[in-house]
Amino acid sequence: MSTTSPSTAKGRATRERIIRATAELVGERGVAAVSLDDVGRRAQASRSQLYHYFSDKDELVHAVVDATTEAVLAAQDGLLDHLDSWAGIDRWFDALVRLQRDRQARGGCPIGSLAGQLAERDPQARAAIADGLGRWEAHLREGLTRMQERGKLAPTADPAKLATVTMAALQGGLLLTQVRRDPEQLQIALDGCRTLLHAARAK
Amino acid sequence: MSTTSPSTAKGRATRERIIRATAELVGERGVAAVSLDDVGRRAQASRSQLYHYFSDKDELVHAVVDATTEAVLAAQDGLLDHLDSWAGIDRWFDALVRLQRDRQARGGCPIGSLAGQLAERDPQARAAIADGLGRWEAHLREGLTRMQERGKLAPTADPAKLATVTMAALQGGLLLTQVRRDPEQLQIALDGCRTLLHAARAK
DNA sequence: CCCAGTCTGGACTGTCAAGTCCATTAGATA
């Protein structure tokens, strides 16, 4: 629970600034390595403001988890709603790989990173992350389902499982990309995945 | 560098105990949440012993990374050397899924977890983790290559890429398993991967 | 313009962790 939800525009802006700054720092260094002083500095907010808007660090982290999942989904806006055609899926895959190249293979997946850091430490965060990944996966599952309905995907294919495999390849590919500092790793993973999806093409 | 490498059996035992205790704690709570006092308590060693054998926490963590990769590979001993047949690959996949069921989907992959925690924070650790994953992947790549030589895999297939996709599916499947607390996620990911591998079967 | 509620700055406290130091014990070797 927030200690205070801001009722003025200024307050809301400050709260947003705090969350954004925290999310950035968490992305750069990981949750554990971010101190509230760091956050205050980057957000141009004093310590007391942090405690004015969040009851403690955990609550701030939860807000960051939510903001991060929203940001990841928003960043894919325009792509996730068109996963019901082979071209749409290709565009999505290409965009994901391009993003890793632009980022020089740093940081991995913001949600996946949070997962690794929080899953065993904070059950509430784990649930929120699972939810975020679920929403992400749902876009693909629903796209594949529509394709099946339109006869583009074999009737025997299982859209739910295909969506899960794809998420696994994506997350795993991002992990390999991050560890090896090589965006090609994601490319290879998604290429494999594409082959698998095409194998479920309606004949 | 170690401050001191133990020259007596007792010293070696202590050093081992420290590494093992740290690895356990890191697996349970994550790197950042483990203090040297915790380690001392679990390893039955005083603070000064930690500094006798390791120059600082980072060096201890590096030792843990090495020990963890060795442990993960050792745990798959008897499986990794037989990835040159469809049956061998099936046995491997099954064992991985069974392990997650036994562990109630907790902890994910020890190496993958370390990757998420250290990749952006400790370049040396990142390199060590990349090396460990590389050795892991090499077993599969070499197995697939042998299969190709024996005509079990299509000549057009690319063992290196197939091995990479498989590692991605494995790591991603483990991440989903961990976040969703559901071992079935790994099963689905590996089943998809199996389908992909079979698609590269020699006709 | 007033003032109640909102927002903000920064000093302060308690806790805990990393890393240092030194005195002591155990063990090997001659």
Added chain:
DNA sequence: TATCTAATGGACTTGACAGTCCAGACTGGG
């Protein structure tokens, strides 16, 4: 047995961090 070195215990220092507190500034509805 004497002696040297490895190994150990634990107190101590230093610094950083989470969280508290309170006084002062701002703001918007009356």
